[in-house]
Amino acid sequence: MPRTTRNPLAGIFGKYAVESTITHVEQVTPTMRRIRLETDQPIAFAYTPGQHIRIQLKDPLSVSGILRPVETLRTYTIWDLSPERRALELRVHLYDGDGIGLRWAHEARAGEAVTFWWPQGDFFTREAAYHVFIGEETASAAFGPMIRELGTSAEVYGVLESEAPEHDLPMPKIRALRRVHRHGVPAASSRVLLTALSELDLPGGAGAAYVAGEARTCQMARDFLVRERNWPRTSIKVKPFWTPGKRGLH
Numbered sequence: 001m002p003r004t005t006r007n008p009l010a011g012i013f014g015k016y017a018v019e020s021t022i023t024h025v026e027q028v029t030p031t032m033r034r035i036r037l038e039t040d041q042p043i044a045f046a047y048t049p050g051q052h053i054r055i056q057l058k059d060p061l062s063v064s065g066i067l068r069p070v071e072t073l074r075t076y077t078i079w080d081l082s083p084e085r086r087a088l089e090l091r092v093h094l095y096d097g098d099g100i101g102l103r104w105a106h107e108a109r110a111g112e113a114v115t116f117w118w119p120q121g122d123f124f125t126r127e128a129a130y131h132v133f134i135g136e137e138t139a140s141a142a143f144g145p146m147i148r149e150l151g152t153s154a155e156v157y158g159v160l161e162s163e164a165p166e167h168d169l170p171m172p173k174i175r176a177l178r179r180v181h182r183h184g185v186p187a188a189s190s191r192v193l194l195t196a197l198s199e200l201d202l203p204g205g206a207g208a209a210y211v212a213g214e215a216r217t218c219q220m221a222r223d224f225l226v227r228e229r230n231w232p233r234t235s236i237k238v239k240p241f242w243t244p245g246k247r248g249l250h
Helices: 061-065 101-108 137-152 189-197 216-228
Strands: 017-029 032-038 051-058 073-081 087-091 112-119 132-136 156-162 178-181 210-212 236-242
Touching: 017 210, 073 101, 073 137, 087 132, 087 137, 112 132, 132 137, 132 216, 137 156, 137 236, 178 189, 189 216, 210 216, 216 236
Parallel strands: 132 156, 132 210, 156 178, 210 236
Antiparallel strands: 017 032, 017 112, 032 087, 051 073, 051 112, 073 087
16 A cells, blocks of 8 residues: 555545655646656555545645645546556646646646545446536546446447637547537536537437536536436436636535
8 A cells, every 4th residue: 555644634534645746747738737646555445437536735734724624635536547556647627716726736746745635426437328428628537537437338428518629638539529619608607518418419218427517517417407308317427626716626
């Protein structure tokens, strides 16, 4: 198991934090960075594609850390876990705004130490006749590993939105998803994504839908599937990653 340390946040997020080092940073789109973290020993914790880690970005023993411990961390989906389980990769979105997550994403450099808390969350695929993925740039970082895990035999549909074609995060080549682009229109409450969803040709009956990204857009997409396509809410998994004016969702 990689080196772990006791940490004052353990009572909130688990027993141990994992120590790692950044070994590679690369721009993959104008607003997305690849960040690779390596540990000194194999990672033994269980993991399901779609789960995330929490990275500690501020000192939990600082005044602000003691008063607001949640504000010392930010959440990132694991894009890939190496076969030897000594490294993991993230796709980190460079969103508009400020905050500790954005500063870390811009300033991360190879050689820096990173403390993270091991996978959490229930945003992953389930058994279904077919699968539908709906979201924008921030959702793509979670959808990539989820689609890859389904394999070539799964029936997959979906719509991925981004600002422009050069912002499209490459997805696993086993599936072709519809790409749409905002071209300056806000990503919040996105009519671009909702229109594309309404035009999506899906099989009859409900499959499993995975909706992620901006909170209000997620709600609109879920409501469309329920009201217009008669899907049960239990067939739709929603994961809001951000909303305008609210910190901590990235």
